[in-house]
Amino acid sequence: MMKKIWIFISLLLLPSLLPLKALQAKELSQYTAIRVQKASQFAQDEKLKEAIETLSAMELSKEYDKAFVARMLGVYHWQNSDTKSAIKELTYAVDSGLLLDEQAWITQRMLADVLLNEQRFKTALPHYYALVKYAPETEKIDLLWMRIAQAEYQIGNWSNVLKAISKRDKLKPEPDLAPLSLKLGSQLQLKQWKQAIPTLESLIVLQPEKTNWWRQLVGLQLRLNQNRAALNTLALADLQGVELSDSDRRLTAQLYAKRGIPERAAQELSKLSNAHTDVQLLAEQATYWQLAREWDTSIKVWEMASKYNAKYHWNVAQLMVQQGYYQEALVELDKVKQKEKQADVALAKVRSWYKLKELENALIHAKRAEGIEASTEAKGWIKYLTQLRRIDTSS
Template sequence: MNLSIRSIRRLFYNVGFFFSLLLFAYSSYAENLLPRSAVIVQKAQALQQEDELVEAIDLLRNYQSRAPYDRAFINRMLGVFYWQNEQPELAVDYLRQAVESGLLQDQQMQTTRRMLADLLLMQEEFQAALTIYLELVNTESEADSRQQLWLRISQSYFQLKQWTDVLSATDQYLNLDGAADRPLLVMRLGAQLELKRWQAALVSLDGLILLEPNETGWWRQSAGLQLLLEDQQQARATLALAYRNGVALTPDDLKTLAQLYLQTGVPEQAALLISEIPELQQDVDLLTMQAQLWQVAKEWQRAIDVWILATGIDNSLGWNLVRLYHQEQQFELALQALDNIAAEDQEQQERIELTRVQLLYRLKDYSQALHYARLANRKTESEQSRSWVELLQRKINNQSAS
């Protein structure tokens, strides 16, 4: 299963994804700042609250404090402001400086590292983000935060194509009562498919079908895996259920379902299903498929009706019609169908003439049959045409003698 970075990001990057960035309790740590630094921080915070981010950033950047803790605190603050100002690269730079200073207090450091990891993940620096997340999850005691960290870890592993680790991390998330929602199931499914764990992938697909019952792709992938596992009955049941539930199946899906009906011994249902494809009347391949299905079901007249439609599009298919008329002893109709077949070469012309001879013979029109047999023999002088001439001549002689 191929999922682009962009598509995975869409699953996770929303307002909530960076909620931790907004929980910036300036006042709880400002008491440790020098008085001048505290005044600058308060002014910057006021500007930020008035949506004057550029001014707030300029104020902080132009302020130079000699106190190491103050610089770390302001770098952290700049990281948040740059993120809010949609400058993620600069946000990463300043948050990294704040973390690397080692001067932030415990909870400050924890939330700052989390902000940095989230931004690194957004910037597609997956290994760097993962390293931080794995350190954080080992020190985090609060269940909800651990749950969200395992979700980020799962996403990082997914982007790094570490499929076994994706499954382990998502297991950790689920063990903390995390929701088996679409993003999580899509990641698990992708990893399971890459690892060829087909049965497990079917479980994930079942979950996705429950969440998105009208999503054709989940039904199609489920049936495809069942076919891979050589479970044709279950694949048929899956697609049939999707069809009954009104899922928007494509013509190819319907053809697959029809083939499954045929392979599992229900050709009549397969032929009826083909009738549901809107393009049927204009698609000679579909008409051919349906006619053949009716033949397998021994529904000869229905097969004839469909072959008539197919022959109207491609007269070379008329031979199927001739054969069925012959089989059903409708010899006059077989002759009419034969008249509509255009010979493309001498060999096919002989075939047409000899088939006409055979049909006339079955109608006991021996004189006409002899005429066409002689015509065929003059053109090709084949063993078959000579045999017909001799047979028909004897028939006519015997009738005259009697």
């Protein structure tokens, strides 16, 4: 729901405050002028009810008098919180066409604002369009175009919103939150993704702390396949202290991974709220560290994952063997219980025992691997280790 639009009544909208001679100069009959002055005095004394009753009781014959009094009644009804009656009287005054140019413009402006405030957008719009067409030079037309944009937005005329904002921006080019927000909403409704990006960038300049602007910008950049730009936006938001959610961090990690920077992907995942308790997240981090060739860090994270799921002991053991931590690897290999991994486990133990110069144990596990699942690798180890043992025995 739109916030209430404050309506400011200029002195020109309160002709009842003018002296009697001034009223007569505007062609009011003497009968009307006298009663208008009386109603004006009531209004000044904050007796709106009496002011309204005085004007409503008048029997008028001249059309100009009727229009003049209708305008005053509209003002008083509005001040008395009787919006329905205010709209009725102001509409009559405007439609009469009998008020002087400046009087007519100000009256129509008040009518348009009251209608907008009452969310009668379609009824308010013709008045606003007329107002910008014939506005006095002293009026701030940019505010009227803003009112038009607000009304058009409420009834879903997105193209008209953009036209009105464009007119407003020509008169007042300084970036402002309200017109930019209307512009963005309309551009998104019209699927003008590319045009919406600079709008969001302007909003971010005005409200850099608002996470939603950053997220929407990233979303548009991804929609346009601007992955590098999306990553830069997320990185800049983080750098400026914007509070990123877990989903934002996960997206950042994915984008770093796509750019071939796995260590940054792992770092982003490590910032998630459940980064050290969610086994899947731990496995993802360990994989990224492994891709980054940060072997020791990867081992450490795989070990954390193995505490939650025993299947990851195999990942730990493989890297330990690869990095030459053979004694530790043998301990870890004993923890691998998956049946389908036992042949591979035995071969890994062969390599570890061999590197530790324990040829007898290495040969035992080579034969065990061959017994579990015959393979060229197992046969090769058996042949090689048997020859080494013979050489050792003969020497």
